[in-house]
Amino acid sequence: MGFDQLLGGLATVLTPEHLLFALLGCVLGMLVGVLPGFGPAAAVSLLIPVTFGLDATSAIIMLAAILYGAAYGGTTTAVLLRIPGEASSIATTLDGYQMAKKGRGGPALVIAALASFIGGLIGVIGFVVVAPFSRLALEFGAPELFLVSLLGFALITSFAGNNPAKALLSAATGLAIATVGVDSGVGLARFTFDMPELFDGVGLVAVVMGIFGLSEVLGQAQKGPLGVPSPLKVARLMPTRTDLRRSALPSLRGSVIGFFMGLLPGSPGAATSLASYAAEKRLSRRSHEFGKGAVEGIAGPESANNALAVSSMIPLFTLGIPTSATVAIMAGAFTMNGLIPGPLLFRDNPDVAWAIIASLIVGNLILLILNVPLARVWIAVLKVPFHYLMAAILAFMFLGTYSINGSPFDILIMLGAGVLGYIFQLVKVPLTPLVLGLILGPMLEENFQRSLALSRGDYSIFLEGPISLTLIAVIIIAIVFGAVRPLIASTLKKKTNVPVAPKELAK
Amino acid sequence: MQTLTAPVALEWTVAGAALAGGLGIAAVGAGYGLSNISGVGAGFFPVVAGTLMAIAGILWILQLLAARRAPDLTQVPAAAGDTMESLPPHHASESALVSLLDDDNSDEPDVAEFPDRQGWARVGIIVGSILLAALMLPLLGYTVVMTLQLGTILHFVSKRKLWISAVVAVGAALASRLVFEVWLGTALPTASLDFLAGLGL
Numbered sequence: 001m002g003f004d005q006l007l008g009g010l011a012t013v014l015t016p017e018h019l020l021f022a023l024l025g026c027v028l029g030m031l032v033g034v035l036p037g038f039g040p041a042a043a044v045s046l047l048i049p050v051t052f053g054l055d056a057t058s059a060i061i062m063l064a065a066i067l068y069g070a071a072y073g074g075t076t077t078a079v080l081l082r083i084p085g086e087a088s089s090i091a092t093t094l095d096g097y098q099m100a101k102k103g104r105g106g107p108a109l110v111i112a113a114l115a116s117f118i119g120g121l122i123g124v125i126g127f128v129v130v131a132p133f134s135r136l137a138l139e140f141g142a143p144e145l146f147l148v149s150l151l152g153f154a155l156i157t158s159f160a161g162n163n164p165a166k167a168l169l170s171a172a173t174g175l176a177i178a179t180v181g182v183d184s185g186v187g188l189a190r191f192t193f194d195m196p197e198l199f200d201g202v203g204l205v206a207v208v209m210g211i212f213g214l215s216e217v218l219g220q221a222q223k224g225p226l227g228v229p230s231p232l233k234v235a236r237l238m239p240t241r242t243d244l245r246r247s248a249l250p251s252l253r254g255s256v257i258g259f260f261m262g263l264l265p266g267s268p269g270a271a272t273s274l275a276s277y278a279a280e281k282r283l284s285r286r287s288h289e290f291g292k293g294a295v296e297g298i299a300g301p302e303s304a305n306n307a308l309a310v311s312s313m314i315p316l317f318t319l320g321i322p323t324s325a326t327v328a329i330m331a332g333a334f335t336m337n338g339l340i341p342g343p344l345l346f347r348d349n350p351d352v353a354w355a356i357i358a359s360l361i362v363g364n365l366i367l368l369i370l371n372v373p374l375a376r377v378w379i380a381v382l383k384v385p386f387h388y389l390m391a392a393i394l395a396f397m398f399l400g401t402y403s404i405n406g407s408p409f410d411i412l413i414m415l416g417a418g419v420l421g422y423i424f425q426l427v428k429v430p431l432t433p434l435v436l437g438l439i440l441g442p443m444l445e446e447n448f449q450r451s452l453a454l455s456r457g458d459y460s461i462f463l464e465g466p467i468s469l470t471l472i473a474v475i476i477i478a479i480v481f482g483a484v485r486p487l488i489a490s491t492l493k494k495k496t497n498v499p500v501a502p503k504e505l506a507k
Numbered sequence: 508m509q510t511l512t513a514p515v516a517l518e519w520t521v522a523g524a525a526l527a528g529g530l531g532i533a534a535v536g537a538g539y540g541l542s543n544i545s546g547v548g549a550g551f552f553p554v555v556a557g558t559l560m561a562i563a564g565i566l567w568i569l570q571l572l573a574a575r576r577a578p579d580l581t582q583v584p585a586a587a588g589d590t591m592e593s594l595p596p597h598h599a600s601e602s603a604l605v606s607l608l609d610d611d612n613s614d615e616p617d618v619a620e621f622p623d624r625q626g627w628a629r630v631g632i633i634v635g636s637i638l639l640a641a642l643m644l645p646l647l648g649y650t651v652v653m654t655l656q657l658g659t660i661l662h663f664v665s666k667r668k669l670w671i672s673a674v675v676a677v678g679a680a681l682a683s684r685l686v687f688e689v690w691l692g693t694a695l696p697t698a699s700l701d702f703l704a705g706l707g708l
Binding site for chain 1: 630
């Protein structure tokens with residue numbers, strides 16, 4: 001087990017410098033996370049430039065804190081304003097807002113923070129247990145790595161959106177963008193149009209900022225000024241002993257659900273927290289209280305959401321495969337800071353790897369302390385007219401993108417990606433496969449080329465050995481399942497579905 | 508029979524662009540060479556990506572064609588292009604499994620409502636101002652460009668008074684310059700025009 005290394009990581013994180021960056025990341029993440037539509041993916045992509053100039057460990061610790069902060073920020077507005085800052089906070093609006101309406105906003109926020117902390121902690125414990133298995137991945141050769149990348153790609157595309165054609169288009173667009181630049185195999189410039197800025201490929205950060213940040217700003221600007229309802233009062237802060245007792249088991253169950261769902265590529269936080277909500281409602285003796293302010297309805301989804309946020313990092317740390325848009329952005333941040341996500345991270349930079357894992361606990365602890373006292377501050381942020389917020393975000397994006405390479409060209413890339421993301425949103429093309437295609441594309445190509453170079457062009461190298469065959473079988477299952485999933489879902493949905501949170505809620 | 512509303516027209520446009528763009532990428536990619544002595548050539552992956560794009564475009568066009576033939580579009584939302592979907596997204600269910608499988612419970616950003624003429628204008632002004640700002644950055648320098656960009660957005664998109672827009676834009680440009688240059692150590696570009704450069708802009 002890696003608990004000794006985890007303690008070492010904690011020692012690294014618990015230095016004033018790293019604690020300061022974790023604190024700063026939490027606050028900035030919460031600040032962006034409270035803005036409707038700006039979830040963890042948008043928050044991390046917007047704030048990546050803040051970490052420029054930091055050493056690798058500090059930068060990743062800060063980005064991880066931003067990620068958590070954004071998730072917590074979404075919870076605050078879900079409880080007090082009935083505005084889920086991100087999709088995975090949808091389940092929390094159901095009972096959190098009802099509790100706040102009864103004057104119990106404070107206990108709702110504390111229960112949410114405690115459950116999130118438990119979810120994060122259990123996620124980290126699971127992480128420590130699973131991390132040593134990353135050594136197995138060191139045995140993978142190029143064919144297995146190609147198939148693992150392909151599996152991640154297939155799973156994410158299969159689970160994205162409700163239209164396989166559109167998910168495929170998004171993924172293929174990401175793959176196509178990834179091919180821009182000098183080919184790693186024979187050194188041929190592809191789609192560069194003799195522009196030196198494109199020789200190293202299209203910058204990931206610029207694309208991500210455009211796809212998740214600018215497109216969201218354009219979507220908000222199109223609607224005009226944002227109306228924010230009057231927030232409910234936090235009132236008394238601490239939950240009762242009964243609240244704590246009632247939320248204990250749901251927190252543990254939610255953590256387990258979230259942890260295992262996070263291991264599966266493409267499992268979305270919104271679906272996982274709603275699944276946890278459904279499980280709690282079914283198991284509870286007070287199921288009639290759900291939707292009217294049941295603490296179990298907050299504790300389960302919040303712990304699931306946070307455990308998922310941690311465990312979704314495991315495939316990245318062990319196999320180097322990002323499994324969601326947020327983790328893909330984190331993968332990009334690793335690469336930007338000279339770290340190779342995957343099993344090599346534990347071999348070559350174990351101190352950094354364990355410091356990042358330990359920072360997940362520290363970040364959660366900081367947020368547990370900050371969440372409730374700062375709730376009023378975040379609500380005040382939402383009262384700032386959106387005109388000014390939008391202008392500030394645009395200025396920040398402009399500057400941040402410029403500072404990647406000190407080149408206006410990256411701003412044009414960000415702009416192009418933003419317009420593409422905005423149009424894709426209008427026609428309901430999911431964005432996650434695009435980013436995954438962009439990240440996994442080079443890995444797919446490199447390992448494919450290496451495999452065929454090893455076998456001298458013999459494609460049967462991908463069919464050798466039980467690992468490859470198993471991976472191929474799972475890839476086929478993923479593709480078939482992706483094709484039939486909409487049918488299964490619509491059949492099951494007809495029976496017991498209740499719309500809980502129209503997206504108009506967040507407008 | 509489906510009428511050609513603006514959202515449907517946009518779907519047709521994007522699907523057509525996917526097909527044409529995919530074929531174009533595949534054709535250009537093939538020119539880079541599909542194979543070489545050690546295995547695959549530089550054009551192999553572009554061809555794969557382009558082909559997948561084109562296939563996606565064809566599948567989408569087929570869905571749109573099927574929707575055109577449907578008698579009442581609102582009764583066949585799945586095949587009719589998703590912009591016509593009437594069910595609100597995000598559903599709670601009695602079953603955890605259904606919640607997980609439900610397409611609407613994804614983490615994708617909220618789908619924006621289709622913009623009206625004013626909405627398109629607001630989006631156009633923002634996109635245009637960023638484009639111009641990026642192109643003029645080497646010539647006018649950061650401070651001037653950012654002031655103009657923010658002023659334009661605040662005045663024309665947010666409908667703030669001209670003087671308020673100007674004050675906020677100048678203040679934000681100077682403040683952001685201070686933060687990035689002093690705190691983050693990022694050198695921001697200055698104007699290449701002598702007049703502006705002489706003013707330290």
